[in-house]
Amino acid sequence: MRCRLFCLAFIPLLYGSFASGAELKPGLRLSAKGEVGLAQVAGQIRGLRPWWQGGTGQLAADHSGLLFGPQLLALGADLSDHWSGTVHAQWHDKPSQQFGVTEAWLSYQPLPFQGYRLSARAGWFYPSMSLENTDIAWSSPYSSSFSAINSWFAEELRARGAEFSVSRPGRFFQSAQSYQLVAGFFQGNDPLGTILSWRGFAIHNYQSNIGERVRFANYPSIRSGGLAAQPDWVQPSRELDHRVGYYAGVHWLHRDNTELRFYHYDNNADPLVFRHGQYAWRTSFQSLAWQQQLHEQLRLVAQHLNGRTEMGPKAVDLSYRSWFVLLALQSAKIQWSVRYDHFLQQDKDQYPGDDNNGKGHGWMLAAQYPLNPHLNLSVEWQKLHSMQPNRAQWPDWPKDKSFSQLNFLFNWRFD
Numbered sequence: 001m002r003c004r005l006f007c008l009a010f011i012p013l014l015y016g017s018f019a020s021g022a023e024l025k026p027g028l029r030l031s032a033k034g035e036v037g038l039a040q041v042a043g044q045i046r047g048l049r050p051w052w053q054g055g056t057g058q059l060a061a062d063h064s065g066l067l068f069g070p071q072l073l074a075l076g077a078d079l080s081d082h083w084s085g086t087v088h089a090q091w092h093d094k095p096s097q098q099f100g101v102t103e104a105w106l107s108y109q110p111l112p113f114q115g116y117r118l119s120a121r122a123g124w125f126y127p128s129m130s131l132e133n134t135d136i137a138w139s140s141p142y143s144s145s146f147s148a149i150n151s152w153f154a155e156e157l158r159a160r161g162a163e164f165s166v167s168r169p170g171r172f173f174q175s176a177q178s179y180q181l182v183a184g185f186f187q188g189n190d191p192l193g194t195i196l197s198w199r200g201f202a203i204h205n206y207q208s209n210i211g212e213r214v215r216f217a218n219y220p221s222i223r224s225g226g227l228a229a230q231p232d233w234v235q236p237s238r239e240l241d242h243r244v245g246y247y248a249g250v251h252w253l254h255r256d257n258t259e260l261r262f263y264h265y266d267n268n269a270d271p272l273v274f275r276h277g278q279y280a281w282r283t284s285f286q287s288l289a290w291q292q293q294l295h296e297q298l299r300l301v302a303q304h305l306n307g308r309t310e311m312g313p314k315a316v317d318l319s320y321r322s323w324f325v326l327l328a329l330q331s332a333k334i335q336w337s338v339r340y341d342h343f344l345q346q347d348k349d350q351y352p353g354d355d356n357n358g359k360g361h362g363w364m365l366a367a368q369y370p371l372n373p374h375l376n377l378s379v380e381w382q383k384l385h386s387m388q389p390n391r392a393q394w395p396d397w398p399k400d401k402s403f404s405q406l407n408f409l410f411n412w413r414f415d
Contacts, residue, residue: 027077027078027079028075028076028077028078029074029075029076029077030073030074030075030076030414031073031074031136031137031413031414031415032071032072032073032074032136032413032414032415033071033072033135033136033137033139033411033412033413033414033415034069034070034071034072034411034412034413035067035068035069035070035071035144035378035409035410035411035412036066036067036068036069036409036410037066037067037069037407037408037409037410038064038065038066038067038407038408039061039063039064039065039066039067039405039406039407040064040405040406040407041059041061041062041063041064041403041404041405042403042404042405048391048397048398048401048403049062050062050094051195051199051202051214051215051216051217052094052206052214052215053215054215054216054217054218054232055217056199056216056217056388056390056391056397057403058199058200058201058202058203058360058384058386058403059202059203059204059382059384059403059404059405060094060145060202060203060204060205060206060405061405061407067407067409068092068093069092069144069205069409070090070091070092070139070205070206070207071090071091071092072088072089072090072136072137072139073088073089073090073137074086074087074088074136074137075087075088075089082108082109082110082111083106083107083108084106084107084109085104085105085106085107086103086104086105086107087101087103087104088101088102088103088104088137088138089101089102089137090102090137090207090209092206092207094204094206098209098212100209100210100211100212101124101209101210102137102138102158102207102208102209102210103123103124103125103126103137103138103158103210104123104124104125104210105121105122105123105124105125106121106122106123107119107120107121108120108121112172115168115169115172115173116166116167116168117166117167117169118164118165118166118167119164119165119166119167120162120163120164120165121162121163122161122162122163123160124158124159124160124188124210124237125158125159125163126138126153126157126158126159127157127159127163127182127184127247127249127263127265128182128249128251128261129153129249129261129263129265129287129289129303130149130150130153130289130303131259131261131289131290131291131301131303132146132147132150132289132301132303132324132326133146133150133153133154136413136415138154138207139205140205142301142326142328142335142337142339142366143337143339143364143366143380144205144366144378144380144407144409144411145203145204145205145364145380145382146203146204146205147203147303147322147324147326147339147341148201148202148203148322148324148341148343148362149201149287149303149305149322149323149324149341150303151201151202151203151204151205152195152196152201152202152322154204154205154206154207154208155195155202155206155207155208155214155236156189156191156192156193156194156195156196156208156214156234156236157189157192157236157265158188158189158208158210158236158237159184159186159188159189159245159247160186160187160188160189160237160239161184161185161186161187161188161244161245162184162185162186163182163183163184164182164183164184165180165181165182165183166180166181167179167180167181168180170253170255176254176255177252177253177254178251178252178253179250179251179252179253180250180251181248181249181250182247182248182249182250182251182263183246183247183248183249184246184247184248185244185245185246186244186245186246186247186267187239187242187243187244187245188237188238188239189236189237189245189267189269190238190239190240190241190267190269190273190278190280190281191234191235191236191238191240191278191279191280191281192236192267192269192281192283192309193281193283193309193311193318194216194230194234194236194278194279194281194311195214195216195234196309196318196320196345197281197309197311197316197318197345197356198216198217198219198222198356198390199216199217199388200343200345200358200360200386200388201320201322201341201343201345201358201360201386203341203362203364203382203384208236208237210237211235211237212235212236212237213233213234213235214233214234214235214236215232215233216232216233216234217232218232219232219354219390219393220353220393220394221351221353221354221390221393222354225353226312226315226351227312227315227316227351227354229274229279230279230311231277231278234278235276235278238276238278240269240270240273240274240275240276240278240279240280241269241270241273241275241280243268243269243270244268245265245266245267245268245269246266246268247263247264247265247266248263248264249261249262249263249264250262256293257292257293258290258291258292258293259289259290259291259292260288260289260290261287261288261289262286262287262288262289263286263287264284264285264286265284265285265286265287265307266283266284267281267282267283267284268282269281269282269283270282271310271311271312271313272312272313279311279312280311281309281310281311281316282309282310282311283307283308283309283310284307284308284309285305285306285307285308285320286305286306286307287303287304287305288303288304289301289302289303290302290303297329297330297331298327298328298329298330299327299328300325300326300327301325301326301328302323302324302325302326303323303324304321304322304323305320305321305322305323306320306321307319307320307321308320314349314350314351315349315351315354316349316351316354316356317347317348317349318345318346318347318348318349318356319345319346319348320343320344320345320346321343321344322341322342322343322344323341323342323343324339324340324341324342325339325340326338326339326340327339333369333370334367334368334369335367335368336365336366336367337364337365337366337367337368338363338364338365338366339363339364340361340362340363340364341361341362341363341364341384342360342361343358343359343360343361344358344359345357345358345359354390355389355390355392356390357388357389358386358387358388358389358390359386359387360384360385360386360387360388361384361385362382362383362384362385363381363382363383364380364381364382365380365381366378366379366380366381367379367380368411374412374413374414375410375411375412375413376411376413377408377409377410377411378407378408378409378411379406379407379408379409380406380407380409381404381405381406381407382403382404382405382406382407383402383403383404383405384402384403384404385400385401385402385403386400386401386403387399387400387401388401
C-alpha cells in the first residue's frame, strides 16, 4: 500500500517536471509513461485468482477497484559518435510491488559502409520481433494490454547476449524495399516455457524484471513424482546449463506501408539440467509479425507464433501456437483499437497426471482520448475464454472458463 501511495504522489510530480519543460543534458533522452484507474472484473471465482497470485486466472486484475498499471521509464545516453546506452525500468505491483529493470543494453553503430548500415548491441533485451510493442519501454501504443504472444514474451522472454545486424535502406539504393538481417547469441533464458506449459497463454501488460520470480499455481501434479523438483515459480532470466542460445531474423519494409519480421528463436537449453531450483527447458519457436497501413488513419498489426518446449526426460513435451490480428483507427481525436487473439497448447508427453493441453481466444476493444500531449483517458474491455484441463486437478476449478475485465484508465506520458 505504501508503494501505491508513493506512486500516486510520484506521478504528478514527474508529470509536472516534464510538462514544465525540464531540460536534460545533451546526449540524454528520457521518456516515461504509466497508468492508473478503475477495473471492473467478472468471471473470477474462488481458486481462479490470477497466476501472479498462485492461481490459474489468465487476466491480470484480481478484483474490481483501483488499478495500478506499470509505471515505465526509458533512459538513453549517447556516449560517443558511435556508442549509446539504453535502460528500461519500471514500477509494478504484479506479481509484487517493486522497482526493477526490464532491459539494459549498450549499442554500437558505425558509419554506413557503401550504403549498408551495421549495428550491434549487448546486454539484456527483447529481440525486435514485435510490431505491437513499439512504444516506450516495450509497451503498446494501441492498448494497455498486450496480445497473448507478447504477454508471454513480457513474462518469460529476455536475452542476455549480443546481437548483430546489417541493413540495406531502400532510399539509399533508390528502391521501395528495405531489408535488415539480424543474428543474436545469448544465455540466461533457460526456463523459457515454464509458465506457458502449466498456466497457458494469458493477456496483460506486466513485464518481468531482470532476475524476478514469477509465480503460478501449485498444481498437485508438480508436488510429487517426476515433477516434484519443479517449484511453483519461475525465474525466467536464469542461466542453468551454460549453453548458448541463438536467434536469427529478417525484416522487410516496403515504403512506409508494409512491414514483415520473421524470427527463429532457440534457447538451446539442456532439458535434463536442474539447478538453482529450476529446470532448463529446451524451447524454440518461429514468429512472423506483419504491419500494414491500410489507410492514412487505419493500420493493421498481426503476428503468428509456432513453437515447442521440452523439460526433463519427456516429463513435459508441449507444442504451442498463437496468433492475433489488431486494427487501429484514428478517428477525429479518438484512437480506436480492436484485437482478436487465438492460442493453443498440445501436450505430447506421456506423463498421465499432468495434462498441459489448452486452448482459448480473446477480444480486446479500446478507445483513447487525449487531453493534451502528456495526458489521456482510455477505456479498455477484455474478454478471454480458455479451456485448461489441468485446472481439473482441483474438483471445484472449471476446465472451461470465461474471464472479462473493463478498465477506465488515466494515462500519462512524456517523450
